[in-house]
Amino acid sequence: MAFSDELNVVNKAFSGLGIDEKSLISILGKWDTNQLKSFRLRTPHFFGEDDRSFEKLVQNQINLLKFDFLRFKTAMVLWTMHPWERDARLINDALLDGPKSNNVIIEIACTRSSDELLGARRAYHSLFERSIEEDVASHVTTDERKLFVALVSAYRYEGPKVNEEVAKSEAKILYSAVKNADKKNPLLDDDVVTILSTRSKSHIKSLFKYYVDLSGSSIDVDLDINVSLKDTIQCLCxxxxxxxxxxxxxxxxxxxxxxxxxxxxxxxxxxxxxxxxxxxxxxxxxxxxxxxxxxxxxxxxxxxxxxxxxxxxxxx
CATH class of the missing domain: 1.10.220.10 (Annexin)
Known part of the structure; x- marks a missing residue:
């Protein structure tokens, strides 16, 4: 393998998303001092010039590589877990991470079946001796709190039956809430929270067809700046x-x-x-x-x- 090809392999490994351990060991194990220095000089996004005249690996890359070697192990551990425990631990990790992981709470609450979500809540009790609901209420201090507590508490009807008149009526409620979002965050609207957390997914999909008739555009477009509400609707629909x-x-x-x-x-x-x-x-x-x-x-x-x-x- 030419040195330029070896540089590409090592560069890719240092960039994250998995490391080809065998290739990395083979290449780095045979590189001499000059080749190692050449790699450092050619990758300024990994190595910065220190004022004491050496190329210093930036701290962010050290952290990334530590995580990279663990990524395969993490995937294996998650795969072997019971799905209830896996979801419970993912929600707990998301709560500890803070607002940047709000989408994980939405994802699990809205893409699991009613029984799967109930199972995750049972596993959470066992693992952490608290409920998901109380931890969400405790950790989420932004406008999302009311919606998130309602979503993780949900046990939705999962059949195909939809009351079209109710869906039309609730489309108007949601349209009005989104239209007036500059005056009041839709996440604080009790009717919006009730609709999104209690109605079946079939009902909500029907509701958004009527929403398009009212708005002239999809709610994804209308909600571009409200990430949590947009993620909730995408996960449901x-x-x-x-x-x-x-x-x-x-x-x-x-x-x-x-x-x-x-x-x-x-x-x-x-x-x-x-x-x-x-x-x-x-x-x-x-x-x-x-x-x-x-x-x-x-x-x-x-x-x-x-x-x-x-x-x-x-x-x-």
Missing amino acids: TPPTYFCKVMETAMAKEVDENTREGLTRVIVTRADIDMKLIKEEYRNKYTITLSEKIEDVANGNYKDFLLTLIAREENK
């Missing part, structure tokens, strides 16, 4: 769209570790649920297959494990 967004953001360069973990979380939790739909949506949205994207950005055992998981449905 079009989960594959939401999950694709999470993964694409996680695979972008220069994202924090918290965001990067979204790729592992989505693939591990959806591999046996709706991965086929997610892969179809991903290809339609980004004109590349999810497998190709993972091949491009990930490395080593982590990459192989993710590719194995997203292919499970094909092998059944």
Whole structure:
């Protein structure tokens, strides 16, 4: 392998999303002092010039690499957990992370079935000797609190029956709340919270068809600045769209570790649920297959494990 190719391998490994351990050991194990220095000088985004005349690895890269070696292990541990425990721990971690992980709370509350969410709540009791509801109420201090408590407390009807007249009426309520968002945050509107946390997903999907008739545009467009409300509606109505967004953001360069973990979380939790739909949506949205994207950005055992998981449905 030419030195330029070796530089690409090491550069990719240092960039995150998995490390090809065998290649990295082989290359770094044989590089001499000059080759190592050449790598440092050619990657100023990893190494900064110290005032004492040496190339210093930036602290952020040290942190990233520590996480990178753990990423494969994290994926394996999450995969082997009971889904109830996995969701309970993911919610607890999200609450400890603060507002930057609000989407994880929404994701679990809105994309799980009623029984799955109830199971996560039971597991949370057992693991942390508190309820999800009380921890959400305690940790979330922003306008999202009322909605989040209601969402994690939900036990929705899951049948197909929809009262179209009620859906039309509630579309007007939501449209009015969104239209007047500059005066009052829709997240603080009791009617909006009740609709989103108690109605069946079939009902809410029907409601948003009527919303488009009133607004002339989808609520996704109208809610561009209200991220939590937009995520809630996507998770309830079009989960594959939401999950694709999470993964694409996680695979972008220069994202924090918290965001990067979204790729592992989505693939591990959806591999046996709706991965086929997610892969179809991903290809339609980004004109590349999810497998190709993972091949491009990930490395080593982590990459192989993710590719194995997203292919499970094909092998059944």
